[in-house]
Amino acid sequence: MKAAVFDRFGGPDVIAIKDVPTPELGPSEVLVKIDSTCVNSADSRMRSLNVPTGFKLILQLINGPFRPRKRILGVDGSGIVIGIGQKVTQFKVSDRVLVFPGISMGCHAEFMKISESGLIAKIPEQVSFTDAAASAFGGTTALLFLRDQAKLQARERIMIIGSTGAVGSAAVQIAHHLGAHVTAVCSGKNKELALHLGADEVIDYQTENPYSPSQKFDVIMDCVGNSSLSVTQKLLTNKGRNLLVVASLPDMLQGAARKLMGGPRVISGDTFKLTSDTLDEVLSLVEACVFRPVVDRILPLDKIQEAHRLVDSGHKKGSVVIQISASN
Ligand SMILES: NC(=O)c1ccc[n+]([C@@H]2O[C@H](COP(=O)([O-])OP(=O)(O)OC[C@H]3O[C@@H](n4cnc5c(N)ncnc54)[C@H](OP(=O)(O)O)[C@@H]3O)[C@@H](O)[C@H]2O)c1
Numbered sequence: 001m002k003a004a005v006f007d008r009f010g011g012p013d014v015i016a017i018k019d020v021p022t023p024e025l026g027p028s029e030v031l032v033k034i035d036s037t038c039v040n041s042a043d044s045r046m047r048s049l050n051v052p053t054g055f056k057l058i059l060q061l062i063n064g065p066f067r068p069r070k071r072i073l074g075v076d077g078s079g080i081v082i083g084i085g086q087k088v089t090q091f092k093v094s095d096r097v098l099v100f101p102g103i104s105m106g107c108h109a110e111f112m113k114i115s116e117s118g119l120i121a122k123i124p125e126q127v128s129f130t131d132a133a134a135s136a137f138g139g140t141t142a143l144l145f146l147r148d149q150a151k152l153q154a155r156e157r158i159m160i161i162g163s164t165g166a167v168g169s170a171a172v173q174i175a176h177h178l179g180a181h182v183t184a185v186c187s188g189k190n191k192e193l194a195l196h197l198g199a200d201e202v203i204d205y206q207t208e209n210p211y212s213p214s215q216k217f218d219v220i221m222d223c224v225g226n227s228s229l230s231v232t233q234k235l236l237t238n239k240g241r242n243l244l245v246v247a248s249l250p251d252m253l254q255g256a257a258r259k260l261m262g263g264p265r266v267i268s269g270d271t272f273k274l275t276s277d278t279l280d281e282v283l284s285l286v287e288a289c290v291f292r293p294v295v296d297r298i299l300p301l302d303k304i305q306e307a308h309r310l311v312d313s314g315h316k317k318g319s320v321v322i323q324i325s326a327s328n
Contacts, residue, residue, distance in 0.1 A: 003109035004304045004322075005071045009049050012308035017301060020072070023106075023113040030091050030116050031083035032099055034074075035326065036133035036298075037107040038319045039307040040166060043073040046105070047308065052225060054249025062103060074107025076100045076136035078129040079325075088116045096123040098132045098279055100140065108304065110324055121279035124287040131286055134293035134319040138170035139282035140274055141245065146174055149267045150219050150241040154179025159235070161210065162223035163199065164190040167245055169294040169318045171221055172197040177290045183217070185210045193294070193317060211235065221245060224314075229254055233264050240264035294318025 005018045025031050045051050046068075051059055063069050081095040091097065099112065100119035106112040114120050123132045146152045158175050162168040163184035175182045176198025184199035191202045203210045211227065216237050225246025232242055244251055247268035255266030285291035296317045299307050307320045 001110040002301065003072045004074075004301060006047055006068055006073065007071060008067055009047065011048065012305040012312065014047065015073075015305055015308060017304070020109070022111050025083055025085045025113055026115075027085040027087040028115055028117065029085045029113045030081055030088055030097070030120060031111055031113050032077070032079045032097055032120075033082045033111055034077045034079040034107055034109060034324045035129035036079070037074045037077035037322050037324060038133055038137060038166075039073075039108075039304065039311050039322060040075055040137045040319070041311060042075050042103075042137065043105075043108075044308060044311045046073055046103070048312070052246055052248040052251075054252075070105050072106045072109050072112075074105050074109065074112075075102050076133055077107030077112060077324075078123060078132040082111070084116075090116050091120070091122075096125075096129070096132075097121065098123050098136055098283060100136050100274070100279055102274070108301070108322065108324075119274065119276055119279060121276050121283060124283055127283060127286050130295060130298065130321055130323070131293050132283060134166075134295050134321055135170070135282050135286045135291065136279065138166035138168075138319065139174075139285065139291055139293070140278050141167045142170035142174045143278060143282060143285075144274065145221060145243045145245060145267070146171060146178065146219075148273065150221075150243055152178050152180050152219055155181065156218035157181045157183070157215065158219040158221060159183045159185060159203075159210070159217045160199075160221045160223065161185040161205075161227060162245075163194050163197075163202075164294070164317050165223055166294075166316075166319045168221075168223045169193075169197055170291060171223065172199050173291045174285070175221075177285070180219070187315070190317065197294070216240070219243065229258075229266065233258070233266075236264035238263060242266045244268035296320050298323050 184194035
């Protein structure tokens with residue numbers, strides 16, 4: 001099968017399209033023909049080892065100290081089940097599915113295999129493969145941070161920094177759906193998009209200082225990681241929650257120390273408690289048109305370096321989708 005492979009860490013040019021063996025199915029595994037997958041910020045980080053302070057060594061332990069052990073990137077994908085192991089009971093050939101192998105990766109390929117007990121969910125009929133793939137990374141992160149961790153309530157005030165990327169664009173829509181008052185921070189060119197997604201107010205970080213608003217927030221969600229914890233903590237109410245979607249190790253330690261001091265909670269960490277139920281929930285939100293995944297562009301597999309360059313810029317809108325095969 002064709003796959004986008006990387007054999008060393010580095011810039012987008014380390015990615016090459018190669019022929020590799022199609023995965024062999026184990027008894028409890030499902031083989032998926034990938035229709036659409038995304039190049040996410042996670043792929044950029046795994047490829048380049050450009051991660052927040054303190055996490056480079058951890059990433060190298062996960063995927064190899066000198067060369068990548070897992071050569072095929074791609075944390076999410078949508079497609080059709082084309083094979084099942086003899087013990088598989090929940091999926092059948094021809095099911096439309098969303099898979100989210102996360103750091104196990106492997107979706108930037110024509111085929112990938114996943115355990116039926118892994119992060120795999122059936123895609124509702126009305127949801128396209130493109131939307132399913134584009135919903136996974138941002139949708140699950142936003143749902144877990146906002147609903148499960150921050151327990152965002154109707155009429156609470158939230159500021160979302162980086163509100164038009166994959167995570168931010170999902171977060172604006174989900175926060176709006178939960179009934180919160182959303183202040184979106186993005187560049188001026190994305191103001192209309194943020195308002196369209198459901199923001200009540202927009203701060204253009206290129207012309208205004210987002211950190212001196214006149215009112216306090218119940219929740220701040222930082223999807224960029226360039227704000228200082230001591231600055232954002234001061235913008236929060238006493239029962240506020242500071243969501244560090246991007247957190248360095250020192251930030252995480254500082255957040256833990258602040259827990260002892262009381263005041264606004266600092267919440268960081270990786271995608272907590274992600275299960276296939278969360279994937280089902282995200283897909284239901286897409287089906288109900290509550291969450292419309294933003295797609296920056298759709299590129300073929302042989303343009304994957306271009307996709308990585310766009311992701312590396314830090315200024316994509318929503319998701320960059322790679323269409324591998326057209327199953328629709
Ligand atoms: N902890 C977790 O579990 C978890 C899960 C998923 C992702 N993440 C992390 O979350 C981050 C965001 O991911 P993503 O996929 O959403 O990234 P993304 O799609 O690349 O989005 C980045 C966004 O940040 C905006 N931006 C850039 N500079 C900004 C600034 N100074 N102020 C405000 N906005 C700014 C960009 O908008 P403009 O073009 O308007 O500047 C862009 O929309 C990544 O670092 C990723 O590693 C963490």
